[in-house]
Amino acid sequence: MADQPTHHRGDQPTRHRNALTGAGRLTRLALRRDRVQLPVWILATTLLAATTHASVRKQFPTEAERITVLRTAVDAPAILMLRNAPTGTGDGDLMAFQILAFLAVLAGFMSTLAVVRHTRQNEETGRAELLGSTAVGRYAALTAALVVTAGANLVLVGLLTLTLVGNGLPVAGSVAFGLGVGAAGLTFAAVAAIAAQLSQSARTANGIAAASIGIGYLVRGLGDAFGQVHADGYTMTTAWPTWFSPIGWATLVQPYAGNRWWVLALPAALVVAGLGTALALNARRDLGAGLLADRPGPATAARGLLSPLGLAWRLQRGTLLGWAVAVGVFGVTVGSLSGAVEQAFSDSTGAARTLRELGGGSGSLVDAFYAAMLAMVGAMVAGYVVQALLRVRAEESTGRAEPTLATATGRLRWLGGHLVVVLLGAVALLGLAGLATGLVAGLTVGDLGDRTTDLTVAALVQVAPALILGGFVLTVFGLLPRLAVGLGWAGFTLSLVLGQLGELLNLPRAVRDISPFSHVPALPAAELSATPLLLLGAVAVALGGAGLLLFRRRDLA
Template sequence: MSAFAVLLRQRIRRDWLQLTLWIAGTAAMAFAGYAGVTRSYATLEDRQNILAAALANPVILMFRGLPSGSSEGQFIAFQILPWLALLAALMSTFLAVRHTRGDEEAGRSELVWSTPAGRRMPTIATIVHGILANVVLAALTALALLATGLPAAGSVIAAAAAGATGIAFLGIGLLAAQLIRTARGANSLTVWVLVAAFLIRGVGNATGTPSDDLSSMTSSGVAWLSPFAWAEQTRPYDADLIGPVFLGLGLGVVLAAASVALQSLRDIDASFVAERRGRAAARPALASPHALVWRLTSGSIVGWAIGGAVTGILATTLGGVVDQISAENPAVTEVLEKIGGATGGLEQVVITVFFTLLGILAACCAVQTVVRARQEEARGTVEALLATPVGRVRWLADHVIVGTAAVLIVVAAAVLAAWIGIWSTDADGALYRIVAVAGLGQVVAASVFTVLTALVFVLVPRATIGLAWTLVLVATMLGMFGPLFGLPEWTANISPFAVTPVVDGDGVDVRGLWWLVLAVAAGAAASLALMRRRELAAGG
């Protein structure tokens, strides 16, 4: 068997579970999208009302696709195509960094490079592995759409657009792995590029030109700067354009080739972006283990806090715009109530929806913080720390504490920004209380994932990264998209984000608060208790 075949087989065996979850989740979203549209927007008039509202409100276009008509297929593409492409992009970037910079940082690449495989073959195997993963994702997504009875041409184009976006971000991840010295830094860079590209797509759509019948939109030139916009420009179930698919494929191939060329120009463990030089002596604040955890994770926490602040300011400054639109299109209110679960005034519903998104951001921040423990364990760097009087329980507890603090920081940034938005718009003073209740509820919801990640780390350490992010993804799909897809109410209630307290008149409906608090307490106690008996599990 050739060296290439051996390396490709090794990557497939290593990633089969993670890729199965990503690919199956993407195909399931495509299939569920049809059921959601046919149940919630059964008539042409319902779909036209939503499209008219979207074209009149740039904010809706930031979180949905490019309108291309009001048929069932066109409306499904409007609702979920950006999210299908987003899942493919996340899968691909993590795969690219894991098998390049991640393996190099862990010391595995040096061993492989010393064999007849050489330096380039592992990267080439990773490129082929990533392309195959996206081909399978596109194929299963197309089958899921075809199974609903939608037209074949549009189904294939939509699936191909998602797969091409994944390949584009595969190239971005490979390039980031050459530029940045650490896997954590490379992943952070690719995520920020991904977020920026998603927002550019939304801005390009929002600043476009709507059609006279308010059923479609022509994007502005800004949109063409984003791979996500290329996917939308295929216009599935309408024009069914194949050209934009080749843009994504071309970008991915060019960046992948560039990453192979750059790898031959640097030494092992080197990078093209120099790391910041460290201090000759540590600060007094680094005299404790939890301070070390904070030092290692503070950069990412600040990034998530900025995202939280943006979410908070949008939550309280856009209520008036949405209110005007909903007066003419009541379907907008109905959609927002399904997502947020609140039944008060429209401004409260908008705040609840945005703070549900905030809870997801805070949970991602917490998972990234606690997962750091697994990364340190796999690389062997924690052994030096545990050789001191610091015990394993204390070490894990420090990650849980910092993860919880990270959740509080992200939510606090959002609450303060939301209050500033209320003050700047002279809105109803009752919104201050609504924001506070929504924020505190999402603190508890996000903290559930802090302790779940710690528990997974203790029980199945080698599955920590994949399983922890999968739990957040499943909760997001059920909490945000379950109601829109027409799933039973109990499925949405499985998600912690969907059962947080909301203001109900003069009181507060606590909903699932006490169950969430119990889950946090039990998860924290169980993870720390079980950590006493677990040995270190080095290796990936």
């Protein structure tokens, strides 16, 4: 009888070593690919924390002004939804109140995009199959993505800590602040690792990860909005929903106000469980396939798909619907605060000054508030335009555009279909935001007609910077397609920081003018001027036209 194979206890570690073969080289490859993107994310997040700290010290120098601002916040659930529950009046406390939850969101997006980029995107584009034909283990690609992402978060934690300590904040609180942000990033990295195993496309995986970040932010906001106010009237204990949010865990550490280190055990446990789940799922699927199979479409296409415009609408409608829900909820929230704004901010000269600086106008506090909030809507819609137009790069890089353009459909018709859908979508989103804000505000103050008209017009003028950024994305897509995604989001981020925060950060006027957001009339706090809008429109048309011509003349990449 033939000898039976003998299994030794040493075989299992050998199999694990084989499964990780090549992880080190794939890590170096991922670091090379991300040598620009990850440093930009890390430095921008750190800079935002530093500038927020400087702004807090400048805008609210006295204890009385800080107490007034925080009392206003605890009385306004919408503010707590956007910030987080206040824990004190110190520099660190106030900075954490204003920016900690948002920094956790940034760390989450940095992490999820990196994980998906080095896992599902490599499989979708065929790079993983080429690498898999060599001596690469089953878990090597996922391990490399997680190592790079974990390293990026550790660097972020270190830079945040050093920056805040260097600005004079306590060491322990600064470490807690950085660890809270880094823990959120690692938690969502684990979520993205699972999403990459479930879906068959990088777009779907990124969508699942982004939805988890949005839900985490919303759940955290609900917990803070329904928290219990302390006897002092300006600090709070958050409600139970916050404990179910990875972003909420970052705020529950309470840097500078208690430094509750044990809370970090929650994201640590979720990270371990998430990574274990991702590795287990990775072992159960075929390369390039997802555990959630795509649903087959109908046997025959609808008539609308027979035109480039109809195809663009089919591809873009889901993104537009998601943004419509977001801006609609935001508009209703802003409109509901109209009755309390002037009373809340009139007692603090620092808060009123900050509000007018954000609003960019010299009118009443209420009008300045609307101008500031609608400028935020304009930034949101500009983000939609960048995201939606970058879809054409995804269609090209995955090879779906090539068979379409091999038919009688011309390049300009194909790209023009996406452009029309995105531009009309941007106008629709701004109109929805203005209408929702105006209707709720008008019902609140009893001036429905005028308030609705004024705020709808004020929202629609915000389309100008969105058009500029859309033209910039098209130009980059036509000239440097491989860098379109990175440069597109970099242009958006730079414009946002210079235009929306430039006044608060005391940046020179010439620097702020680089951003298209700096040239939009701050309606309804300022007078409507057609000249800057026409100039912005002309620049947008020039950039868009250049992008179309460049795409027409280059090869598909």
